[in-house]
Amino acid sequence: MEIQHLPPQQNKFSQWLKTSITARMLMVGFLVIILLIPLSFINNLINERAFRQQDVVNEINQKWGNNVLVYGPMIKLPYKTYTETKTYNEKTKTYFKETQIHKKYAYIFPEHLNAKVDVNSKTLKRGNFESAVFTTQMDFNGQYIPVDLTSKGIKSEDIIWDKASIVIKTSNLKGIKSEVQIKLNNKAYSFETNFNQNNNSNLDILESSFINGSDAFKTKKTDFTFSIKFNGSTKLELIPIGKTTKMEMSSNWADPSFIGNYLPNDETKSISKKGFKADWKVLYINRAFSQQHLKKIPNLNQFAFGTKFMVMVDEYQKSERSAKYGFLVIGLTFLVFFLIQTLSKINIHPFQYLMIGLALTMFYTLLVSISEHSNFLKAYLVAGISVIALITLYSKSILKTFKFPLFIGASLSALYTFIYVIIQLENYALLVGSIGLFLILAIVMFVSRKIDWNNG
Structure with a gap:
């Protein structure tokens, strides 16, 4: 039986995708951009439900009195x-x-x-x-x-x-x-x-x-x-x-x-x-x-x-403001996985990144649907706990250890808490958001200082 070998160029390209830091960065960036598509659909869903609410309110008002x-x-x-x-x-x-x-x-x-x-x-x-x-x-x-x-x-x-x-x-x-x-x-x-x-x-x-x-x-x-x-x-x-x-x-x-x-x-x-x-x-x-x-x-x-x-209390307005931070949530979560993958040499497949990203986008559909039957805080807690638990358990199967999944769960909990605080604030939302992003950037810079960027 004759054994077929892949061309040397293809072997080199596959190896580059697995080992190169640059390749992983490009792949993660590409997936973040792809996940903006479902995020845009979710924003459209929120706007549609908000318009539906206004139509119902107008109908009630017309029958009762303007x-x-x-x-x-x-x-x-x-x-x-x-x-x-x-x-x-x-x-x-x-x-x-x-x-x-x-x-x-x-x-x-x-x-x-x-x-x-x-x-x-x-x-x-x-x-x-x-x-x-x-x-x-x-x-x-x-x-x-x-x-x-x-x-x-x-x-x-x-x-x-x-x-x-x-x-x-x-x-x-x-x-x-x-x-x-x-x-x-x-x-x-x-x-x-x-x-x-x-x-x-x-x-x-x-x-x-x-x-x-x-x-x-x-x-x-x-x-x-x-x-x-x-x-x-x-x-x-x-x-x-x-x-x-x-x-x-x-x-x-x-x-x-x-x-x-x-x-x-x-x-x-x-x-x-x-x-x-x-x-x-x-x-x-x-x-x-x-x-x-x-x-x-x-x-x-x-x-x-x-x-x-x-x-x-406008639940749809809060949901819309929350969805605007979707790009930030997905980007920071992927960044955490990227740093773990780079520092621990654990291989994470692009499909696994995609599943994690889709789980993050599900948070917003859960938030909108649950908030229509409950208050915003309860909906936020249920949606947040569900998504964090799902990603943490999925991370356990990927990373084969408890240390990193627990860290990911804690990071997502802190991130969702931070976003909830910003949503509730009005006069100080920009100030608190800017300080929070500055601290996140400082942490990333501190952690990434040990990575050898010249290798790949």
């Missing part, structure tokens, strides 16, 4: 304007003057606007997802001063006083859960939806029945009160149209985020596990719009302020 924004109450006062046209008569050789009357509207904001807002918040769940919703009782009171439009070029006799009304705009018409009436000097007026109003924003309009403005707004101050009960979600805001606007808000929600152009007073603000209380005060000088507007209601949404009610 964001609540209140803009009002404001006086809607019709007035007359006049235009003259001249027509030339050929027969009489004279000009004929014709006066046309047009009806326009002025909108007057209150002198004082006070709001007392009581919010009962809760979370609604659908499957693995949840959304923050609330029911709020909003009680308003304030005062109008006598209306004078002479500064706008409008005479009192041109105002149609008996066709005055009150207008309130809101972002959540279908979320209103009570009849809306306004009392002007203890006389009640009901509201109806007005779809014919020239609306330059995405807010719906409620308009009261006609009010005799000669009695209510012409010569004396007028006090008003009204209440609205809403089912809403995510945000509750008010536009400060009063010359002095005050809002008091209390809720059982423990994680409020105060939003908008104006923050609550620090002296009176209190937040605890049972909820929060906050007070706002906005003065006329704090905002860039006047108390009287002609022709149309201005869009003042940018001046709104209030509170955002959100589920603060």
